[in-house]
Amino acid sequence: MRKNARGIPVNNFGDEWGGGVFIERICFEYLPDLGQWEQPERHDRHSFFLLEAGNVTMEIDFQQYHINAPSIIYMHPDQVHRIAAFKNIVVSAWAVTNDNLNAGYLKLLEDILPAAPMALNDRMFALLTEAVSLCIKFSEREKDLLYHSLLKDQINALTALVLSFYWEQRMPSGDRLSRSEFVAKAFKxxxxxxxxxxxxxxxxxxxxxxxxxxxxxxxxxxxxxxxxxxxxxxxxxxxxxxxxxxEIERDILLDMLYQLVKDDVAFVYGESITGLKEQGDQVEVNFKNGAPQTFDLVFGCDGIHSVVRKYWFGAEAAYSRxxxxxxxxxxxxxxxxxxxxxxxxxxxxxxxxxxxxxxxxxxxxxxxxxxxxxxxxxxxxxxxxxxxxxxxxxxxxxxxxxxxxxxxxxxxxxxxxxxKMPSWTKGRVALVGDAGYCASPAAGRGGSLAIDGAAALADAFQNCQGDYELAFAHYNHAFRPFIDEVQADVVxxxxxxxxxxxxxxxxxxxxxxxxx
Ligand SMILES: Cc1cc2nc3c(=O)[nH]c(=O)nc-3n(C[C@H](O)[C@H](O)[C@H](O)COP(=O)(O)OP(=O)(O)OC[C@H]3O[C@@H](n4cnc5c(N)ncnc54)[C@H](O)[C@@H]3O)c2cc1C
The missing domain is CATH 3.30.9.30 (D-Amino Acid Oxidase; Chain A, domain 2)
Known part of the structure; x- marks a missing residue:
């Protein structure tokens, strides 16, 4: 939750950034005296920093980030930030005021808040640096008749590109519309x-x-x-x-669950699986970006359009009623x-x-x-x-x-x-929640069912002393009557x-x- 930012000074840059749009590329090969940058502040405009080389330590909304290039850092005017340290950096920075920003982008920028700095893959970085270089060239042609319009359009285009990357990274799989997925999440x-x-x-x-x-x-x-x-x-x-x-906001519940397990569980964001293969007593999992890894067991808790289900149990159409x-x-x-x-x-x-x-x-x-x-x-x-x-x-x-x-x-x-699935488990893979037994939003208790299912599975493991085959059989058997009843009530x-x-x-x- 954002802390109270009202007492934080707003930097309006005086006339330094005329016209409400601005772009420049800066390099620091050594650590200069950061002076006022070390104080928390807010900008009166939307600021973007493309970190092309080096690393920087920043606090955004009082949370500290160690950011390595290549990354993009977006700051909404409401976001309080402070630069704590940086080393050998090359950064392209651009800024735009609300009145120069396409109204649709303004809304989308608000939707991605709070936006943490985002690491860029090679493809994103190459495209952004190319677009930024062109924009910087336009910014140097101050005598052009349509100088301001050109710069404004180009900065809006850069903003659209950054927005697309944020949406892309929040999209769990290439299968669904990112915005649609996002709205589903926002349905609190x-x-x-x-x-x-x-x-x-x-x-x-x-x-x-x-x-x-x-x-x-x-x-x-x-x-x-x-x-x-x-x-x-x-x-x-x-x-x-x-x-x-x-009834509780989904994000608040997720945060509570995260706080419970964060010290015992490794979280990887922006990743998705592309295949599963059972290898002896392990499952090999292929990932979209990272190297394959093997696991003892795999639990697919990836929602109604589960890719674990797709890769391991077959196409969604076979189970969707x-x-x-x-x-x-x-x-x-x-x-x-x-x-x-x-x-x-x-x-x-x-x-x-x-x-x-x-x-x-x-x-x-x-x-x-x-x-x-x-x-x-x-x-x-x-x-x-x-x-x-x-x-x-x-x-x-x-x-x-x-x-x-x-x-x-x-x-x-x-x-x-x-x-509707005859079994929620196969081999060393099990499905939990909407992935296995979505009752539909009409049930008004999908969140509960996902928690119930995870607990049923955990209890089964405890009762079966960790024997996964017995535990999976127990989960399929003991939890099914309840799911059948809830699904039938909906119908x-x-x-x-x-x-x-x-x-x-x-x-x-x-x-x-x-x-x-
Ligand atoms: C419009 C709507 C209204 C609803 N209303 C209610 C309500 O009022 N009350 C209620 O209790 N429930 C409601 N639900 C249902 C509820 O949201 C779900 O039943 C519940 O969230 C299921 O939890 P889950 O953990 O199984 O799946 P989800 O909450 O869908 O979580 C799945 C997770 O897996 C991630 N994921 C998906 N695919 C991948 C992938 N390929 N790679 C990596 N990660 C992936 C997703 O990002 C997500 O974090 C509603 C659902 C919708 C869509």
Whole structure:
């Protein structure tokens, strides 16, 4: 979490960087007196540093980074930074103010925050240095008629390139749209309920989860005239049913889990597997960037579009059960309904849901589709068009929400499906969570299921004294009835509550809530 940066001086560079765009290449062969650079400061513009040679130690938002070339360092105007040390550096630096930056890039830059320095591979570095060199040449032609426009366009192009690299590095595999993956991650709340509460208690995390839980207040079921037909108060519903449930931001939960294991587990970021091969009592894993490595066991916890599953168990289509629905999520950085509330509106086969928390609103649009729709998952505009077309005649606030969807840079679209696998293990490889038994977002408990599955596997290992074959058999056997039940509930009740297919079903849901 970012510390309070309000007391930190803002460097506006006086007139030194005229016109709001600037680029230069600097070399320091020795360590100069850093003077004021050693003090924490913020810039009044977006700053980029392409570290071409040498290394530098910096604090960004009070976190220290030792950065080796080639790397890119991006600093948002809100980010506090301080240079602690550097050695033999060659750095190309460029900066651009908000009013000179393409509005779309501005939004995307905000989306990648907090952006840590990023190591560049050879391909990225070669392309960036070439683009920077050209930009520096333009910056030296001050007498050109269109000097400022040319420089501004070129700096925007450099910014777009850096943004693409950030997105690329956050994309786990070449298989999916990076932005789509990113929005899925940004879809923050994860539900902790049922058995999972006992598991997180055993892990010593329950207190932290309780302290950080989102206090969602209510769910309102609306009609076309924006009249609330039913209001469910979240706390009352939990008290009546006797079932406690915590909703927590996904990133906060991930951070808690990370803090628990970080000293015992090696984390590698920006990597993806490209193949698995069992070699005697080991599994050889090939990686996209690094050298192959061997492991005793491999656990695929890589989500609904798991590549571990693809490489080891076969194509996704063989296990994916289409739930005859598609959904999209767009996150806007404003409140469209009162904070910490949910509103839902349905017409036969179509549902619009708004979910507001922490100053943002998720716009969820889901529709029934008898058959799967053919579309290019890389073509976001095509997916937006599917949504715009499906909801063009839908009532309530839908027209206004479609405007938001059209303008937003965050858009996620996917079919609703479940993963149904006869076995979650094969040889020395096991799948956990969505990769093996996704119940679909309609279950509203995918986060819980992933934790339950990991705990079931850990318990199986403990009970079987580490014998992996027995433990895997136990995991497949003991955990399956629960998964079957959750998945069946989604098919039998959850889908009809989420996207009722008749007016009668809508009326019933709006009268009885999700409990009917
Ligand atoms: C739109 C939407 C709404 C949802 N709403 C809710 C909700 O309200 N409540 C709830 O509890 N759950 C919800 N879920 C479901 C929940 O997010 C998932 O069920 C849960 O996150 C599953 O956890 P997981 O660890 O199995 O997979 P994920 O959380 O998907 O994690 C998989 C991880 O693997 C990484 N990865 C993927 N591929 C690769 C690769 N090739 N190489 C390296 N790493 C890779 C990913 O980056 C990610 O970090 C929702 C899901 C979606 C998409």
């Amino acid at each position: 709340p994860v539900n902790i309920l049922g058995n999972t509460i006992g598991i997180v208690k055993r892990m010593g995390l329950l207190d932290q989860i309780q302290l950080n839980a989102l206090l969602m207040k209510s769910v309102e079921f609306k009609n076309a005239h924006d009249i609330t037909e039913r209001l469910d108060l979240t706390q009352k519903r939990q008290a009546d049913s006797g079932e406690t449930e915590y 289409f739930l005859q629905a598609y959904f999209s999520i767009t996150i806007v950085n404003k409140l469209l309904i009162p904070e910490y509330t949910t509103q839902m509106y349905s017409e036969p086969g179509k549902t619009v849901m708004l979910n507001a928390y922490n100053g943002k609103t998720d716009i969820c649009l889901a529709f029934f589709a008898e058959q799967e729709i053919a579309y290019d998952y890389r073509n976001e505009q095509q997916q937006r068009n599917i949504i715009l077309d499906q909801f063009k005649n839908t009532g309530w606030r839908t027209a206004e929400l479609l405007e938001e969807v059209q303008q937003s840079t965050t858009f996620y679209f996917d079919k609703l499906c479940q993963m 039998n009740f959850g889908m009809e509550a989420l996207i009722p297919r008749s007016q009668e079903a809508i009326d019933r849901r709006n009268k009885e809530g999700f409990g009917f």
